[in-house]
Amino acid sequence: MKVLKYLFLFILVIIIGAAVYFSLQDGTYYITEKKIIKAPPEMIYEEISDFKNWNHWNPWTNSTEVTNTLGDITTGINGNYSFKNEYGNGSMTITALEPNKSVASEIEYHTSISDSKSVVTMTLNPVPEGTEVVWNIKGEDGLKNKVMNFILGLDLEEEIRPMYKKGLNNIEEYLLVEMKKFEISNPGLVDYGGGYILYQTTSTSMDKFSGEMAIMLQDIMKYMKEENISMYGMPMSIYEKFDHNNNSVIFSAAIPVRDRVIPATDVAVLCTYIEPTRAVKVTLKGTYDHLQETWDKGQLFMAQQGYIPGLQAPFEVYKTDPALTPNPADNITEIYLPVVEND
Numbered sequence: 001m002k003v004l005k006y007l008f009l010f011i012l013v014i015i016i017g018a019a020v021y022f023s024l025q026d027g028t029y030y031i032t033e034k035k036i037i038k039a040p041p042e043m044i045y046e047e048i049s050d051f052k053n054w055n056h057w058n059p060w061t062n063s064t065e066v067t068n069t070l071g072d073i074t075t076g077i078n079g080n081y082s083f084k085n086e087y088g089n090g091s092m093t094i095t096a097l098e099p100n101k102s103v104a105s106e107i108e109y110h111t112s113i114s115d116s117k118s119v120v121t122m123t124l125n126p127v128p129e130g131t132e133v134v135w136n137i138k139g140e141d142g143l144k145n146k147v148m149n150f151i152l153g154l155d156l157e158e159e160i161r162p163m164y165k166k167g168l169n170n171i172e173e174y175l176l177v178e179m180k181k182f183e184i185s186n187p188g189l190v191d192y193g194g195g196y197i198l199y200q201t202t203s204t205s206m207d208k209f210s211g212e213m214a215i216m217l218q219d220i221m222k223y224m225k226e227e228n229i230s231m232y233g234m235p236m237s238i239y240e241k242f243d244h245n246n247n248s249v250i251f252s253a254a255i256p257v258r259d260r261v262i263p264a265t266d267v268a269v270l271c272t273y274i275e276p277t278r279a280v281k282v283t284l285k286g287t288y289d290h291l292q293e294t295w296d297k298g299q300l301f302m303a304q305q306g307y308i309p310g311l312q313a314p315f316e317v318y319k320t321d322p323a324l325t326p327n328p329a330d331n332i333t334e335i336y337l338p339v340v341e342n343d
Contacts, residue, residue, distance in 0.1 A: 032136035033164035039175040041100045041124040041131045042326035047171060048122045049103050050075035051092070057170035059163045087111050092120070100124065107137075133171070135164050181329040182286025184294050187301035192336055194276035195232065198224065198261060198269050199254035201240065206247050210288070213237055216253035223269045224255065232258040238315040277312050279336040280305075287328040291316075291335075298337050310338030 037044060047053045051074040054061045060083070061068050071080035080093040088111035096104040102123045109116045118139035125132040137160060200216040217235050224231070233256030240250040261271040282298035284290055302309070319332040 028138075028140045030136065030138040031160050031164070032134060033161055033168060034132060034134045035165075035168040035172070036127055036129050036132050037168065037172040037175070038130040039172065039179065040326040041126055043175055043178070044124055044131055044133060044171060045100045045103070047175070049079075049094070049097055049099075051079060051081045051094075054081075056174045057167055059166045059170070095119075133168055135168060179328050180287065182284065182290045184290065184297055185283040185285075187280050187282040187298045189305075189307075189339070190279060190281045190336075192274075192277050192279050192281075192338075194274045196257050196260050196271060196273050197236070197254040198229070198257055198263075198271050199238070199252040200269060201250065201252040203248060203250045206249060209249060209251070213251070213253045217255065220253065220255050220269055223263070223267060224257075227261075229257055229261060232256045234317055234319050236315050236317045238313050240313050275312065277310060277336075277338045278340075279310070279314075279338045280307060281337075282335050284331075284333045284335070285329070286331060288331065288333065291333065294333070294335055298335055302337060302339060307339035310340050312338040314338060 047056060052070055055068075060066055061081075065085055067084045069082045071082070073079045074081065075094070077094055077097070080091055082091040083089065088109060090107060090109035092105050092107045094103060094105050096102075102121060104119065104121045107118045107120055109118075116139065118137050120137045121135075123134040125134065198220050200219060202212055202216065204212045223229075236254050236256070238252040238254055240252060242249050257271070260273070263269050263271060280298050280302050282294055282301070284294040314335070314337045317334040317336070319334060320330065322328070322331060325331055
């Protein structure tokens with residue numbers, strides 16, 4: 001009996017000693033991973049603020065070892081999903097968010113031995129190269145978790161950091177593919193209604209075209225604001241003459257207005273009227289990198305239909321503002337190729 005008594009006391013001392021030892025160990029954790037992603041904050045925010053988009057990039061939701069179930073609400077405050085793996089089950093709930101800047105969530109995890117809570121935050125910081133995404137998790141292990149981690153030899157940082165790196169890489173890979181998507185419509189014959197435009201004209205090389213056009217449109221818009229003139233359509237470029245040998249173009253940057261405007265003689269903005277015209281129209285949805293393909297498709301259609309180029313210069317109409325369109329794949333450009341139909 002004395003042996004059993006001493007054995008019991010010995011085991012009790014070990015248990016108490018272990019409890020004291022583990023209780024004195026720091027159980028707090030704060031793990032952070034960051035990456036600069038070549039995408040705008042708005043696009044990244046859309047991915048991280050709605051759990052139904054997490055299967056695009058999140059290593060855990062894509063794991064075959066984890067079963068995920070979306071909640072009735074997947075975005076906004078209280079948006080949530082639940083998950084199960086071989087050790088237990090848990091849930092993740094959005095607790096705070098700031099559009100295009102940050103998303104904070106609380107994650108709960110329950111096993112047969114212990115329970116835990118952590119706070120997960122993803123923060124978006126615009127930088128010249130794109131967006132710096134900072135992903136971190138913080139919490140504090142209780143006594144049971146400390147013991148379990150010790151017994152199983154688990155290191156949270158070693159477990160989580162590689163997954164965060166993979167997740168951030170996945171976001172960039174997914175969004176880069178999304179931003180490159182494009183569609184070119186089938187060309188068709190339309191009647192363009194014409195109207196007044198305010199414009200500026202210049203000659204430039206094709207590699208400087210976009211920059212020159214942006215400056216000219218800004219000048220026109222500044223003049224319109226000063227004179228309280230409203231837009232009556234979307235900005236456009238009119239291609240007066242191409243010089244393919246020298247890779248240059250004479251073009252006008254223009255903005256439609258409702259009425260005729262007579263600018264002062266010292267103003268570098270002119271007004272003219274575009275006559276109504278019949279034209280082949282073809283539309284690009286996507287980045288401007290695919291404009292040449294769009295022009296080629298429209299010109300091929302003209303040739304196949306036997307249409308003769310009209311006297312009016314061809315032009316592009318920019319239906320979306322790139323500054324207000326985070327995903328360049330959503331840019332819409334209409335190309336009009338004036339024609340004369342054969343009888």
